[in-house]
Amino acid sequence: AQSVTQLDSHVSVSEGTPVLLRCNYSSSYSPSLFWYVQHPNKGLQLLLKYTSAATLVKGINGFEAEFKKSETSFHLTKPSAHMSDAAEYFCVVITNTGGFKTIFGAGTRLFVKA
C-alpha cells in the first residue's frame, strides 16, 4: 500500500534562515513525487516534481528536494526563507500501477518570522 507521511504539521523559521520540510513515502511501485504549495484560500501550486530522472530536483521560488530511495524520503529545502513562503506545503505521491492513485500528505504549515 502507498502512503505519504509529512513528519511535521508545523514548522517555524526566521526570515533568511534555511527551510526543511520532511516527507517520507511508502510505495510498492516506482512513484512520482511532488511538492505543492497552498496559500490561504487558494488552490495548489506545483513547486517541483521527481519522476525518476535526477534525484535532486530544483523547483520554483528557490525550493529544491532530494529523492532518497534508501531512506524513502523526499524532503523539501530552501536555503533562505522569505516571508512570502509562509503557506501550507503538501507532499504527494502519484502512481499508476495497479490503478491510478494520488496520495497526499497531511500538509506542513510553514511560518516565517520577521
Add this chain to the structure above:
Amino acid sequence: SQTIHQWPATLVQPVGSPLSLECTVEGTSNPNLYWYRQAAGRGLQLLFYSVGIGQISSEVPQNLSASRPQDRQFILSSKKLLLSDSGFYLCAWSLDSSSGNTIYFGEGSWLTVV
C-alpha cells in the same frame, strides 16, 4: 497556455439543498479531470476522476456525484447536501494518467453547509 476555472468560489447552502460546482479547462484537449476535497486541517482526498467524456471513476462512497458532459467540463453535484459535505473543493487536470504527469489545480470552491 492551459488554464483551469472553477466556480463558484464560495457557497453557503442549507442542509438538504442541491449542489453544483463547475470546472472548465482551456488550452488542452482530452485532459484527465479530477475533483478533490480538502477538509479543515487535513490533506486532499480524491473524490472523482475522469479520463474522457462520460467516464467517471469514484474513489470513495459519498453523497456526491460527478459528470463530464463535455471534453473540458467537469461538474460536481449533490441532490441533497449534508453537513459533512462542507469543505474546500478543488478541481484539477492533467494530460493523462501516467504517474509522471503534473496535476494542475483550480483556485478552489469553499462550500459551507448550514
